[in-house]
Amino acid sequence: MPYNETFDIVAFRSRSHALKFCQTLNQEGCAARIISTPKEIALGCGLSVRFEPYVTPRAIEIYKRFNLPIIGFYHIERMGSITNIKRIHHESTF
Structure with missing residues (x-):
């Protein structure tokens, strides 16, 4: 059975901004971590x-x-060796 995972990311232009945002999310009670884009x-x-x-x-x-x-928010789905990426329009209301 292939490995499957689904997650969202926000890609940054600056390493320091990525680290700051990750820290802020965690302080706000949202589990987050740094990954390679x-x-x-x-x-x-x-x-x-x-x-x-x-x-x-x-x-x-x-x-x-x-x-x-930022570069943008993205939704990522990995199914085995296939990766699907969709941009999340963060201007919209959820």
Whole structure:
């Protein structure tokens, strides 16, 4: 059976902003961690903040408070060797 996982990320332009945002999410009670930005996105500083999809609306709220420079929010689905990435429009209301 192939390995499956689903998660969301926000990709950053700056390593320091990625670290700051991850720390802020964790302080706000949202489990998050730093990961390498998936090669399919291949933009920015190479770091992203990963969290579960149910955290995304809260992460967007927090992002809007700080307005750090980002590449974007993305939803990632990995099914075996296949990776699907969809951009999440963070201007919309959930």
